[in-house]
Amino acid sequence: MSEILDKISKAVIEGDADSIGMLTELALSKGLTPKDILDKGLMPGMDYVGVEFRKGNMFVPEVLLSARTMQVSMDILRPLLTETGAEMAGKVVLGTVQGDLHDIGKNLVGMMLEGAGFEVVDLGKDVPPQTFVEAIRKEQPDVVGMSALLTTTMRAMGHTIKVLEEAGLRERVKIMVGGAPVTSDFAQQIGADGYASNAPAAADLAKKFVGK
Numbered sequence: 001m002s003e004i005l006d007k008i009s010k011a012v013i014e015g016d017a018d019s020i021g022m023l024t025e026l027a028l029s030k031g032l033t034p035k036d037i038l039d040k041g042l043m044p045g046m047d048y049v050g051v052e053f054r055k056g057n058m059f060v061p062e063v064l065l066s067a068r069t070m071q072v073s074m075d076i077l078r079p080l081l082t083e084t085g086a087e088m089a090g091k092v093v094l095g096t097v098q099g100d101l102h103d104i105g106k107n108l109v110g111m112m113l114e115g116a117g118f119e120v121v122d123l124g125k126d127v128p129p130q131t132f133v134e135a136i137r138k139e140q141p142d143v144v145g146m147s148a149l150l151t152t153t154m155r156a157m158g159h160t161i162k163v164l165e166e167a168g169l170r171e172r173v174k175i176m177v178g179g180a181p182v183t184s185d186f187a188q189q190i191g192a193d194g195y196a197s198n199a200p201a202a203a204d205l206a207k208k209f210v211g212k
């Protein structure tokens with residue numbers, strides 16, 4: 001049993017998107033639960049990728065391949081996880097703020113969060129504050145993640161937080177921000193709860209927020 005989970009981890013690490021679908025189906029046919037496949041196959045693989053990325057031994061294109069490989073498996077597992085009511089680490093609403101079309105980093109963060117066991121509701125890019133408000137009301141997330149890559153759109157993060165305050169939702173969620181021009185000081189200035197400089201660190205921060 002553990003052999004197939006090891007193969008799944010290895011496929012994630014190697015970015016082998018061609019085999020992972022078959023391996024996932026095989027694991028399910030052998031009676032492994034979707035949660036086992038996530039916790040003991042995909043997550044250790046993504047953890048390893050995160051560590052190697054931080055050490056500088058893996059680079060963005062490789063991480064993207066690993067993340068895409070994990071997505072192929074997650075597309076099979078996601079409906080089953082919902083059906084079986086498996087307990088996830090928490091829920092994150094994620095988006096690139098209004099006026100900003102950069103989403104590569106945000107997508108990496110989303111995939112790393114999924115790899116860490118979070119349910120991710122991705123609002124996409126150029127997301128107006130009101131869309132964050134509606135998503136928080138509907139999805140009841142633990143964490144909200146905002147991304148910005150332009151110095152001009154960084155301000156939209158602060159504005160979004162203000163709109164959440166006005167809507168009475170600020171205290172319901174932890175807010176993390178990121179993107180190349182964003183800093184920890186800036187995060188503090190706008191009243192976010194945290195900042196992370198890369199996708200694995202974002203997943204660690206979200207885990208900290210939910211006490212994992």
Ligand code: B12
Pocket residue numbers: 060099100101102103104105106108109144145146147148149150151152176177178179180181195196197198199200202
């Ligand atoms: C790719 C790219 C584009 C693509 C975006 C495609 C896409 N789907 O994302 C396109 C061509 C559309 C584009 C457009 C523009 N771009 Co552009 N773009 C880039 C580029 C080359 C790479 C960005 C990227 O994807 N990096 C890789 C990812 C993995 O890194 P990352 O985004 O930083 O994400 C990591 C962390 O920051 C963090 N993170 C990210 N988000 C989050 C969120 C949370 C919650 C957390 C915790 C962490 C976190 O984790 C991620 C993974 O480790 C950069 C230059 C550069 N080398 O950075 C310019 C750059 C960002 N662009 C720039 C500019 C000026 C523009 C344009 C205005 C150009 C123009 N004149 O039209 C437009 C703006 C469009 C708009 N309204 O947004 C400037 C910004 C300057 C500034 N300081 O404001 C840059 C820096 C280029 C430059 N040197 O001038 N761009």
